[in-house]
Amino acid sequence: MTRILLTGATGLIGSAALLHGLRDAPEHRWTCLVRGDSTDVARRRLATQLAKFVSTDAAQDAAGKVDIIAGDLGTIDTVTHPVLDECTHILHLAADTSWWGKRNNWLVNYDGTIALARRARQMPHLKRFLHVGTAMICGGESPRLVQEDMFPADEAKHLVNYTTTKAATETMLEEEFDDLPIVVARPSIVVGHTELGASPSASIFWMFRAGDHLRLVAGARDASIDVVPIDWTAATLVGLLHRPQLQHRIYHLSAGNSKRTVWSDVEAAFARYDGEDRTYQPFCATSDRSALRRAFSERFGLKTPVQAAMLRAMQQYYRFCALGVVFDNQRLLDEGFAPPPALPEYLDVCLDRPNGISITDQFADDLGMFDRAAA
Ligand SMILES: NC(=O)c1ccc[n+]([C@@H]2O[C@H](COP(=O)([O-])OP(=O)(O)OC[C@H]3O[C@@H](n4cnc5c(N)ncnc54)[C@H](OP(=O)(O)O)[C@@H]3O)[C@@H](O)[C@H]2O)c1
Known part of the structure; x- marks a missing residue:
């Protein structure tokens, strides 16, 4: 059985990825970590977000199909719910994406990921931990064409605190959790949806x-x-999550030179x-x-x-x-994924x-x- 733990399901990319995953492989089971005082509250929050992509009925239906863990990323390592022990895959999207979130950027992006990685160590069936970073960890003085292995780098000049914490998180995962089956996906800049336009979100x-x-x-x-659409990003993340063999540990989800x-x-x-x-x-x-x-x-x-x-x-x-x-996406194309539209x-x-x-x-x-x- 495939059971996916999704963090960030109430966010822009997480909600799109969940809907894509439920549609693409209805036999897969999803467990979503969602903030809320109770499971009901968390499920309602999830349904509200999903309704930005589908009808209210379809959103409620989708939210009703997943297992919910109501809680905060920072304490996921203390959650003993047995459903977590069944997880075969993790799609980790939760983050504080505010550019100047200062302390909370560190609390969620860095400390929260440590908590998740610790809990992942207790998942006996785990096959893949797909950590979603950002291509913008290249900072402000990178070469024009950025390749995956160039960053994170100590000399990167970050323009905002958010990318500082995302870069440090990747370094931490590599140094302290190399026993986990971690793959890193780094989207570039996610803008609009090829069918729904800006109606799910006008972000950026x-x-x-x-x-x-x-x-x-x-x-x-x-x-x-370098920008990519929401739906392409979601579908590509779900594809990377399930691809049994991957040639690399890090992938840009980006437009690259051609797009x-x-x-x-x-x-x-x-x-x-x-x-x-x-x-x-x-x-x-x-x-x-x-x-x-x-x-x-x-x-x-x-x-x-x-x-x-x-x-x-x-x-x-x-x-x-x-x-x-521009973020080189040759690795992704070589895996057989379609390039995004410009x-x-x-x-x-x-x-x-x-x-x-x-x-x-x-x-x-x-x-x-x-x-x-x-x-
Ligand atoms: N959007 C982009 O252009 C872009 C580009 C490159 C990389 N990324 C990466 O992609 C990921 C998702 O981005 P996004 O744009 O979808 O983000 P988003 O819309 O801001 O969503 C963030 C998600 O993280 C959750 N979250 C935040 N703090 C949490 C906590 N303490 N405990 C549990 N959940 C928490 C939020 O839940 P609540 O609803 O409870 O707040 C929400 O579901 C992030 O890791 C981001 O760095 C995004």
């Missing part, structure tokens, strides 16, 4: 719309960014969508912050705390965009679904990551 997609609205691009129009998203193609895709020609103006995200502030203030206003948080978020995102890094190939779906929502409202999906207290 709002940034493409905002950048288009400002007609500004960090660096150059022929530079690129990187080039800014001039984004510009053209927006123009195709609304029929209005535009040309993005390049600017330097580090030295020309006033250009961004001025343009932002004119287009969005800069009076409310949400507008201020959105500008802060854009300043930070543009610094990531300016890196122009964002311009499904941008119209993201603009259509949902239709008529403001950029500022879509930014709400990421607001928690940029709250001033955390910064």
